[in-house]
Amino acid sequence: MQTIDASIGAVRFPKPIPFGWFSAGRVGEIPSDLITADGEAGAVWSFRAVGRELVAWHDGEQYRIADAFCPHLGAHLGVGGRVDDGCLVCPFHEWTFDGSGANASIPFSDRTNAKAQLRMYPTSEIDGHLRFWYHPDPTVEPTWEIPTLIDDSMIPCGTAEWTVASYWQEMAENSIDMAHFVFIHGSPGLGEVVSATSEPTVNGSTSGRSAGPIRHVINKTVYETPKGLEDGELNVDMYGPGTSVTTFALFGTIKLLATTTPIDNGHCTIRMNFFHDGQELSAAIAPAFVKEVKRQFEQDIPIWENKRFVASPALASYEKPITEFRSWAAQFYA
Template sequence: MPRDPALLTDPTRRTRLTRRTEGRFPFPVPNGWFIVATAAELAPGDLRPLHYFGRDLVLFRQADGTPRLVDAYCPHLGAHLAVGGRVDGDRIVCPFHGWAFDGESGRCVDVPYDESDFIPRRAALRAYPTVERNHLIWAWHHLEGGPPFYEVPEVPEFHDPGWSPIVVRDFEIATCCQEMAENNVDRAHFKYVHGTDAIPEEEFHVDGAYKRAVGNGGTFVREGFGLGLGVLRVQGYTTFVSSTTPIDTDNVHVRWIFTSPQGLGPAAAEEAAEAFCGGISQDIPIWENKVYRDKPVLRPMEKDISEHRRWSLQFYSLDSLDEEA
């Protein structure tokens, strides 16, 4: 496939033959930590509308600097909190009637025009756990509202003066987290899509939600944390974080964040970003036009694909989906 980095930012250049744009994958939005903004995008008191996890959301930063993410619509009469709403200390205030909601719990803590102290439990927004780490704001999504079962890793290079300021690339793709992650174990595609051999992995380790692959004599290390969060290190060249945030079940917002050793020069991280983005531009036409084969016809050397799919199941609330059906 030809390299075309412009595909990342200009969807009009993409080949779209598949007419089925919804329901291509047989699983829901996965549970996990996902980037919802860079830290620099949000100052104290700011709020912004988002659409992730198939839901309208509002991200805001409390007066003390803590980021919060809540569902967008007021439980009172349905106003969108990002359309005229405001941040008041650790609360977000509805523009329609002034109801105030605690940022951490989502509970309504004040109805300013009502003398009654009683506020029913259902007068609450869904609030998502958030952490600010590695210059990024992460939110925990769980289909059943369950707590986090793994952590967002610290990436020391992002705070090390010996490493360059971060370079961020972000783009949307019509695919899902599992399909993108499957590329890492689909070694044959490296030859036919990218024109190179797969990096031979000398060590592969899986522990619950964590994966680690080592290759090229230890100079290439890829760590996976859940379905959609990865940290890739190429010794002496670059470290980058990859987050694949579900917009809905059929589309993702990808963010890649790069840094490189200062000794390589001021443009090194930008050059690394361009190199990796050129590579993914070759995958985009495949991803956006393929279907998901639940029972693919695999060769014996492709067993890692089956193993990856089994590992991925832990990040879906499939039981609750069956109950809704």
């Protein structure tokens, strides 16, 4: 049997971790002890994402996310650290850091140290996710925001989560790779990308590298249904590299909110939340639908985990959307 050369791993996807808003997790799954029963700040939570060790805490008003290593002498703030009066307290020498990451106090000293600045990541809490902004350059503020994508009338109907040894761009390219739907997922016919636009527009252009971080793609796909073959429309809206909403309209409307969080340069965690529009038909088809999306995702995993990125691919005439997607995706690499 042919074995994969280890050196191939390093070049499977020769791009850095992209910048953007990424989910640290669903708010409901963040350890509950970050906020005490009386609403006070509580414990410190450690996690790994964007190739870094991170910590999160709640300062009484909002979640804060920071690098895990103390700028004093490098202790891990999530191992023995605590929150006191909204400030993160390092376990090693008990220097404290406020919600902006600034040093707030030093024991046995009436001065603080301006150099002891914790690297902070701007956070937001929308659609049930705690998101953080990551850019390799800590001085770059968020260049776009993610609006509320799921309104209150939508009814949750399923969740899923995987960590995959792949890269966000490789996985996101799936939605406009129409031929693979036939051969990997068993679609009865070749679908078509009807339109792909980006916003905000830049110099009047709605596509390509010059256009904005939000991308709207409309696909026409043939579905096999109990009533025979039906044309269905699939709207994929991407909000940078970390969040997408896919709206499936066939007999009812189902939305899939998916977040992709790079863990390191080789693994991503994907979290899916499904919703239907409350119509009887949508509610009825939702369970089978959720099952089918999960099945299709799992069919893609062996391809993603073993493929390598081909920078200059040989494409068929109907695969122009792949080239367009790639030029849009290029804007997220600093």
